[in-house]
Amino acid sequence: MSTSDTTTDHVLDLLIVGAGIAGIDLAHHVVSEFPGWNWRIVDSNDDIGGTWNTFTYPGIRSDSDMASFALPYKPWPHKGTLGDGEHIREYLRDAAREDGFLQRIQLNTWVKRINYVTSDAVTGPHWEVTTVQAWRHGPDDRPDAPETVETVTRARRVHLACGYYDHRAGFQPYFDGQEDFTGQLVHAQQWRPEEQGDVTGRRIVIIGSGATAVTLLPALAEDGAQVTMLQRTPTWVAALPRFDTISTIWRTLIPNRRAAHKVARVNHITRDMVQWYIAKGAPFVFSGFLHALQLLWLSPAQIRRDFTPPYRPWDQRVCKAPGGDIFAAIKHRGAKVVTATIDRLVPEGVRLTDGTVLEADTVIAATGLQLQLFGGAGITVDGQPVDLSRTVAYRGVLVSGLPNLSFTVGYLNQSWTTRADLTARYLVRLWHHMVNRGEKVAAPVFPGDEVGRRPLLEFEAGYIRRSQHITPRQGDRSPWLYRQDYLREWPELARGDLTVEMVFDDAAVDVARALPSVAGRSAGVPST
Structure with missing residues (x-):
């Protein structure tokens, strides 16, 4: 049976949930803008870095250039266009150390429940955040185990910087016959190098065609595996320069490293848009x-068959290949x-619908993420x-009717960090x-019916379509619109009116009391 230890002696000014890029970026602004605040960061992982601690599959790297994916105030110290997972994790730890808040980060701490207390005679309205410690990755290690604390x-304010997917497990579809397969079936999100060992000579089939699969194939091939990427539908893949020429040019022209980083960042963001x-x-x-770039390596027939999707570029994310x-x-x-469909798994590998068998010792399911907003915490x-x-x-920052609760959601068509930093700057304002x-x-x-409602994440990726029913919606006009466009959002978040369709103090608390609940309490917001 779990035990409970309730902190009653003080109220934090801010609790940040998540020690990845979004959490580290917001913490940097808090350190500089609110030096007197009492605040803390909690993270469910055993190290800082978020995604870059969760994913450890071969070749794990960013899918955005590091000029825009890096923190805007800290130049990326490496030359590659994209950053690998280990370097990103070290970079974020260095950023926290330089700002002096490493000791404020509490790891192995999962947020189970976030409850807003609308009336308290001593402290006033505040959030009660129930956390569970001593939790590790894995669906069998959920934090409601008997020995948890x-x-x-x-906290007066809570910011959820924990992204929008489940760090415990990815989307793992059932494959007919998978019990018959004599090799190993593993989801990419559960790949641990220390457990997998040397892959030299191993026959590996990757099922999937997204960024993870596009990263895994060259990394495993370089490690000596006999690797096949099996995809049902091709993905758009862009060949990039291996090294960041734009940042190199600006570092040459501008001696000040931070100034060069800022200019290069603007250059990259503008180019991407x-x-x-x-x-x-x-x-x-x-x-x-x-x-045209792919023709440097592939024949026209290969390109038509394996790298020409049936949808337009950026209907789904364009993958990068440095x-x-x-x-x-x-x-x-x-x-x-191989572009084909699976019939079933057989003892020796993967059988396709045309009868072909792809022999495999290991099958890696690069089948996507599980959407999970707010780290899976229940909101009450x-x-x-x-x-x-x-x-x-x-x-795309606050939630209707929930006082002093904010969250980070990045762009789906460009660097996550660009919007994470916009979010932090808006909150500071x-x-x-x-x-x-x-x-x-x-x-x-x-406002109600005068504003139309639509899904928050409007993108064709499978993991988003599967889980749109669990997320807040967005509206069809500002300030309820979350645009996938940095250049259009920057003026609103950096300069927009802070009071439009916002209420404060007692009025804000009253709005929270009127929120609709899962049990169907008062209908302050119309259902879809």
């Missing part, structure tokens, strides 16, 4: 350019891409569960505004 932390506009407005131009590594692995290392107000699917995101006016509580109020 629950702690309740009080222009490319996205081209892809959406003239997809044949964008796809033609991608295919130095064209996936294409080079196919041309020079014997790696294969005065103990009543809140139905998040009936709430609406405000500027809001908090300064409140401090200056003597206000302690703020909550957005959704």
